[in-house]
Amino acid sequence: MxxxxxxxxxxxxxxxxxxxxxxxxxxxxxxxxxxxxxxxxxxxxxxxxxxxxxxxxxxxxxxxxxxxxxxxxxxxxxxxxxxxxxxxxxxxxxxxxxxxxxxxxxxxxxxxxxxxxxxxxxxxxxxxxxxxxxxxxxxxxxxxxxxxxxxxxxxxxxxxQAESALARAELAAISGKLNPHFLFNTLNSLIALTRKDASAAEAGLLRFAGMLRYVLDSKRSAADRVALADEVEFVRDYLFLESLRLGPRLRIDWQIDPATLADEIPPLTLQPLVENSVLHGVAPRVEGGRIRIRSGRDEHDGLALCVEDDGPGCDPATLEQPDAGSRRGIGLAALQRRFALDYEGRARLRVHTQPGAGFRVDLWIPQV
Known part of the structure; x- marks a missing residue:
């Protein structure tokens, strides 16, 4: 890759x-x-x-x-x-x-x-x-x-002070890009579900209410941190809604180290990556696909996160000049900018992909 x-x-x-x-x-x-x-x-x-x-x-x-x-x-x-x-x-x-x-x-x-x-x-x-x-x-x-x-x-x-104020403003703008993008896609999924299964749509709405509360809480400040456990629970609710639409075509492999659940990350870090995998790696394929979500600690005592799918992948060159149909998407582009600004530039985001070889995003977030 x-x-x-x-x-x-x-x-x-x-x-x-x-x-x-x-x-x-x-x-x-x-x-x-x-x-x-x-x-x-x-x-x-x-x-x-x-x-x-x-x-x-x-x-x-x-x-x-x-x-x-x-x-x-x-x-x-x-x-x-x-x-x-x-x-x-x-x-x-x-x-x-x-x-x-x-x-x-x-x-x-x-x-x-x-x-x-x-x-x-x-x-x-x-x-x-x-x-x-x-x-x-x-x-x-x-x-x-x-x-x-x-x-x-x-x-x-x-x-x-001016540089810090500019970074906070840019982080707030980035968070503002992530949240409406996620809400738009989730509402579309719920609207489609109401036409197929009303009871499932009701269960989905309850999940969505909890997700909406999480999103609104995360809007308090772009520099806020949340526990990985809260972000994982949020992603589980999101995947529950997507599974109502995609059924068995959506397969999830969770590999979360319990020792990392108390680690802190910026809100809405995992969800845009999982959403990209759902939209580009699973939903377009008749046979569906598998998404693997991992967490762990490395030798530097930082939090290592990985979101990987077995979808079609893409040409890495398209990541440098994204267009409207690019796999990069609004979420990944905003996350890259956020990680460039946050944590004094110490956090890392790396993408591994090739056509036909899936798509993987690795994150490293310092915890000290």
Whole structure:
């Protein structure tokens, strides 16, 4: 047999811990400054002097750095040309250095007087300007990387949510194709039966009522799961209705492993496959035919299902380009699409057929 194998959108608001990261970075820089300026062999007083120097020197850039985050965030939202962005950052770096010097001059004036503040300013003017640019560049680079990473995560989340919503919508549309197709065929069978045997038609209607309840329940959500036992019972009711029409021409071979009855599958998984076998493998033949329905577990602990008939089969090439009279049918086409979308693409559907060699569909459905 031949085998046929079948600008980012806004994301929900998320916690932005940039301030905690910034404070942690400032504390680390302060500790490194203290360690670099401490000579422990000279006594504890040297440690306190290093703490004093680190605090006096670093509080201005640490405080000013808080304003860099909203500035970088605004620049990223504006998305200026690279040359314009470089110019704006250069001006911001110069302003950062000037404000650092102003803060240091003010604190020195308040602590030690005007003359000392002026002397310190003249002594450190050039180096403070250089270190201001370096500090601004480091802080702005860190915030830029953090914001870009956050936006990338938000874009990935939004894309995943959009893809998930699209998959749910497509699954719902697929289920909508399966159910009316099944109901149409079943109603036709019941109408034909009422003309031949009224009591059998009444029994069939009772079965049909139970089947209809199952179909309506399965319409709650395309992502719902049902126990294999419920799906098997549903298929038994369907085959009972078909047997009223086809009689002994329809022969069923059930090979259901009891250990799999509690396994979960999408609703209306087996019925379209069995219906295809009835319509194309059994009903057109005077002698009828046999349908085999199997379930079991494989070495990967997944549920393996098989629906097979001994009918005329078909050319596998027709499965790739189905037409109105194709054996593929609406149910099989929809199931193939459903299995491509559901279970994160892990479920499998394979068709085995050749002219004169029957038709078999194997399903593998993960259970974890």
């Amino acid at each position: 031949s085998d046929s194998i079948v600008s980012p959108p806004l994301a929900p608001r998320e916690r932005n811990p940039w301030l905690a990261y910034y404070v942690a970075g400032c504390v680390l820089a302060w500790l490194l400054y203290v360690l670099a300026g401490t000579e422990f062999q000279r006594g504890l007083w040297q440690l306190w002097e290093a703490v004093y120097q680190a605090t006096l020197s670093l509080w201005p850039p640490m405080l000013l750095g808080l304003a860099v985050h909203p500035w970088v965030n605004r620049l990223q939202r504006m998305a200026p040309a690279p040359a314009v962005a470089f110019l704006l950052h250069a001006l911001a770096a110069l302003l950062f250095g000037a404000l650092w010097e102003l803060c240091e001059f003010t604190s020195a004036w308040l602590l030690f007087g005007h003359d000392h503040a002026v002397a310190v300013l003249l002594q450190t003017l050039l180096w403070r300007a250089i270190w201001g640019v370096v500090a601004y560049a480091a802080i702005a680079t860190g915030f830029t990387a953090m914001l870009q990473s956050r936006r990338a995560r938000a874009a990935a989340l939004a894309a995943a």
